[in-house]
Amino acid sequence: MKYRTSYRMFVIVFMAMKFFWQIYWFQRFRRVWDERTAHKWEALLERQAKEYRQKALELEGLLIKFGQFLSTRADLLPPAFLREMEGLVDRVEPVPPEYSRATIEREWGCRIEDQLSWFGGEPVASASIGEVFKGYLHNGTPVAVKVQRHKVEKIFYTDFRALRIVFWMLNRIKSVRAQADFPALYRELVHVMSKELDFKKELKHAQYFQERYEESKGVYIPTYYEELSTRRVLVMEWIEGEKVTDTEFLKKHELDEESLAKRVFDLFIDQLLSAGMFHADPHTGNLMVQSDGTLVMIDFGMVGEIKQEDATDIQNIVQGILLEDYDQVIRALKSMDFLLENADEGKVKRLLRDTIHMYVQGDFTSFDQEVVNQVFEDLQEFVKDQPIQLPADYAFLGRAVSIVVGVVTTVFPNVDLLEWGKPVIQRWVGGGESNASIYKQVLKESARPILSLPRSLNEYLTDGQKQREFQQQSQAVGFLHQYYVMYGLFTSLVTIGACMTLLMNLLMWEVVWVTFVSSGAFGIGFLMLLVIARSHFNMIQRERGLKR
Known part of the structure; x- marks a missing residue:
C-alpha cells in the first residue's frame, strides 16, 4: 500500500x-x-x-x-x-535483493557478472533512498555499490x-x-x-571534495568509478574503517583522541565557514577513521553550499558581534534572508546584545535578576512572534554544525571549541581578500569614539528598555569611558587654548587682564585634566578588579 x-x-x-x-x-x-x-x-x-x-x-x-x-x-x-x-x-528495512539487482542491470545495460566478479546477495546498509552492497571488480578491487531503492523516486x-x-x-x-x-x-x-535522488550529482559532489582535500594529510575521500555510476547506481572504492567515535578502536590502535578530534574540527570548520560546498550529513556513519588515524568522509548525497556572499555575511555577523555593531549584524541577517518583513529589528538587536553580553560574562550571575527575567520574557515573546526564518540550506548548515560538535565532544569531551576556533577568527581579522576586514572596521570605530556618545545618550533617552538596562555593568562602564574621553578632550582643548592665549599675551605684552584670565583658565583646566585622569584611572582599576 x-x-x-x-x-x-x-x-x-x-x-x-x-x-x-x-x-x-x-x-x-x-x-x-x-x-x-x-x-x-x-x-x-x-x-x-x-x-x-x-x-x-x-x-x-x-x-x-x-x-x-x-x-x-x-x-x-x-x-x-x-x-x-x-x-x-535514516535506517529502514531493505527491499528484496532482486529489485536492486534489476535496477543495477537496467542502469548498466548488462548483467552484473559482466562488470563484477562477485556481488553480495544482501545489502550491508539500507536507508530511505539507497542501499549499499559489497562487490569485487574483475581485477580483485573491492567496491561499494549504492543502489537506489525500488520506486523511491515515485x-x-x-x-x-x-x-x-x-x-x-x-x-x-x-x-x-x-x-x-x-x-x-x-x-x-x-x-x-x-538532489539526493540523482546519484550523478552525488558523484560530482564527491569529485569536488576529492579535489578540495587532495593535498590534505590525514583526510581521504574514496575513489569513485564514473564509468559504472549512473543516476540510480553509484560505485566507489570499498573502505575499511570504524566510526570515528569508536573509542575501543581508538585505544586499540593507540590513536590520540584530542588530535583526532582537532582534525575533525579543522576539517569541518573549513567547510562550514567558508565559501563552497559542505557535507550536510556528517554523522558517525559517514565519518570513519582507519587504523593509521586517517579520516575518511563518505556519502555526499546531502551536500549544502555556502556562496561567497553568504561567507561574507557570516564574516560580517562575527565582526558585528565583536565590535558590538548590531546594525551590521542585522544587515547581514537581512542579506541572508533570515529576517522576515514583519521582524522587529529593534527587538532582534536588543536580544542579540543581551544574549551576547551574558555569554561574554560567562554566566547570568553578574546580572540583576530583574534584567535576566526581562531578557527571558523578551526571548519567549521573540520566539512566539517568529520574526525570523531559517532557509533550507542554512537549516542543513545548522544541522551539520550540531552533528560535528556532537562528534568532536564525543571523541574528546574536554574540547575547548573557542580556543580551537581562534585561528579561524585570526584569519578573518587579517582580512585577506575580504572587503570587510576587521582591521578596517576597528580603525573606523577607533576614529569616532566621541561621536558614539550622542548615539548612546539618544538611545538612553528614547529607548525604555535601555533605561532599565542602563545601570548594568558593561553598558554603564562603556558610557563612563566615553564620558571621560569626551570630557577630557573638551577640557584639553580649553586648556590648550588658554595656554596659547597666555603665551601670545606674554610675548606681545597685550592687555594685562587677558593674561590673568588666560592664566587662570589654564590653571583650572590643568587641574581638571588631572582630576579626570585620576578618576578615569580609578574606574579602570575597579573594572579590572571586578573582572578578576
Whole structure:
C-alpha cells in the first residue's frame, strides 16, 4: 500500500489535518494557560511527534528525510517535537535483493557478472533512498555499490505533492503564515531533497571534495568509478574503517583522541565557514577513521553550499558581534534572508546584545535578576512572534554544525571549541581578500569614539528598555569611558587654548587682564585634566578588579 499514490497522499494530508485540528481545538477551549495546561500542551505535541515518527518509519521515503529536516527547524517547531525528530534515524528495512539487482542491470545495460566478479546477495546498509552492497571488480578491487531503492523516486514525488497541500493549508492560516514564507520554504525543501535522488550529482559532489582535500594529510575521500555510476547506481572504492567515535578502536590502535578530534574540527570548520560546498550529513556513519588515524568522509548525497556572499555575511555577523555593531549584524541577517518583513529589528538587536553580553560574562550571575527575567520574557515573546526564518540550506548548515560538535565532544569531551576556533577568527581579522576586514572596521570605530556618545545618550533617552538596562555593568562602564574621553578632550582643548592665549599675551605684552584670565583658565583646566585622569584611572582599576 505504501507505493500507492492515493494512499500515501491520504495518510500524509489526513495526519496533518488531524494535527492542525487538535492544536486548534486545544487552544480554542483553554484560555487560562497555567502549569497544568502547559503540561497537557507538551503531552499533545509529544503524541503528535511520536505519531509522525511511526508513520515515517512505516511509509519510509521523504517522510524520514523531512523529519530530519524538521529536527533542524527550532524556528518552526516546539522543543517537544524537535526531541522526537532528532531520534528519527535514516535506517529502514531493505527491499528484496532482486529489485536492486534489476535496477543495477537496467542502469548498466548488462548483467552484473559482466562488470563484477562477485556481488553480495544482501545489502550491508539500507536507508530511505539507497542501499549499499559489497562487490569485487574483475581485477580483485573491492567496491561499494549504492543502489537506489525500488520506486523511491515515485514515493518522493508523491510525498512532494502531499506536502505541497500541507504547506498550502499552513499558508492559509493567518497566525501561522506570519511565522515563515511557506511557499519559498517548500521550494527550498524540494530543491534540497530532490538532489539526493540523482546519484550523478552525488558523484560530482564527491569529485569536488576529492579535489578540495587532495593535498590534505590525514583526510581521504574514496575513489569513485564514473564509468559504472549512473543516476540510480553509484560505485566507489570499498573502505575499511570504524566510526570515528569508536573509542575501543581508538585505544586499540593507540590513536590520540584530542588530535583526532582537532582534525575533525579543522576539517569541518573549513567547510562550514567558508565559501563552497559542505557535507550536510556528517554523522558517525559517514565519518570513519582507519587504523593509521586517517579520516575518511563518505556519502555526499546531502551536500549544502555556502556562496561567497553568504561567507561574507557570516564574516560580517562575527565582526558585528565583536565590535558590538548590531546594525551590521542585522544587515547581514537581512542579506541572508533570515529576517522576515514583519521582524522587529529593534527587538532582534536588543536580544542579540543581551544574549551576547551574558555569554561574554560567562554566566547570568553578574546580572540583576530583574534584567535576566526581562531578557527571558523578551526571548519567549521573540520566539512566539517568529520574526525570523531559517532557509533550507542554512537549516542543513545548522544541522551539520550540531552533528560535528556532537562528534568532536564525543571523541574528546574536554574540547575547548573557542580556543580551537581562534585561528579561524585570526584569519578573518587579517582580512585577506575580504572587503570587510576587521582591521578596517576597528580603525573606523577607533576614529569616532566621541561621536558614539550622542548615539548612546539618544538611545538612553528614547529607548525604555535601555533605561532599565542602563545601570548594568558593561553598558554603564562603556558610557563612563566615553564620558571621560569626551570630557577630557573638551577640557584639553580649553586648556590648550588658554595656554596659547597666555603665551601670545606674554610675548606681545597685550592687555594685562587677558593674561590673568588666560592664566587662570589654564590653571583650572590643568587641574581638571588631572582630576579626570585620576578618576578615569580609578574606574579602570575597579573594572579590572571586578573582572578578576
